[in-house]
């Protein structure tokens with residue numbers, strides 16, 4: 647196994663951090679590594695807003711569903727899909743900028759690859775990380791706090807710092823439950839793989855003090871209700887198009 651694969655396989659989200667700051671050079675190394683991720687047609691449709699001001703961090707905690715780590719992590723980045731550059735350069739030359747679903751997806755995919763490359767870089771330097779999808783809990787308020795202009799879409803946050811906990815890795819589905827040959831499998835094969843995983847996760851939840859019977863129950867609960875239903879309208883209002 648290469649060192650990179652060791653780092654990838656050791657991942658677990660870290661939710662408690664030591665107070666040590668993240669030196670600027672480590673942040674810049676991670677951002678450069680993030681930027682070197684592949685990007686659709688080299689559009690580089692992303693940006694990260696580092697939130698340094700403690701008052702702004704504190705303001706973000708209730709907006710992310712009360713996640714205290716958003717304020718207490720040494721580094722917090724708000725990762726955005728960013729089409730602002732593309733719009734500005736079209737406006738400067740007086741050419742059209744046509745938003746559509748494809749453009750929205752390009753920015754979301756690019757921003758995610760950028761962020762995940764940063765996560766790998768941080769973890770390879772011994773930092774712990776935790777993504778914060780809670781950043782989409784209240785997009786109108788997050789947008790006001792971060793002053794994101796039209797065409798810039800907050801997607802998720804990222805907490806970074808030296809780990810102050812050593813959680814067990816969370817097992818995943820077996821590889822043959824996600825890697826298929828030639829054609830998509832039958833539903834009963836999918837469900838059998840899930841039953842298998844449920845047995846693993848049942849024990850994992852018990853030994854980690856999490857009150858859930860198994861993965862199936864967690865997933866059922868997760869998708870029982872529509873979540874964050876106003877976000878489509880917010881993204882549309884912020885210059886996205888889903889056509």
Ligand SMILES: Cc1cc2nc3c(=O)[nH]c(=O)nc-3n(C[C@H](O)[C@H](O)[C@H](O)COP(=O)(O)O)c2cc1C
Pocket residue numbers: 657658659660661713776777778779780781802815816
């Ligand atoms: C896009 C994204 C958003 C996430 N949002 C949150 C979050 O708001 N709060 C949190 O504590 N963990 C969050 N997580 C972490 C996941 O819960 C975690 O990755 C998953 O349970 C698997 O655990 P592991 O990362 O420890 O392997 C998020 C992960 C991703 C990829």
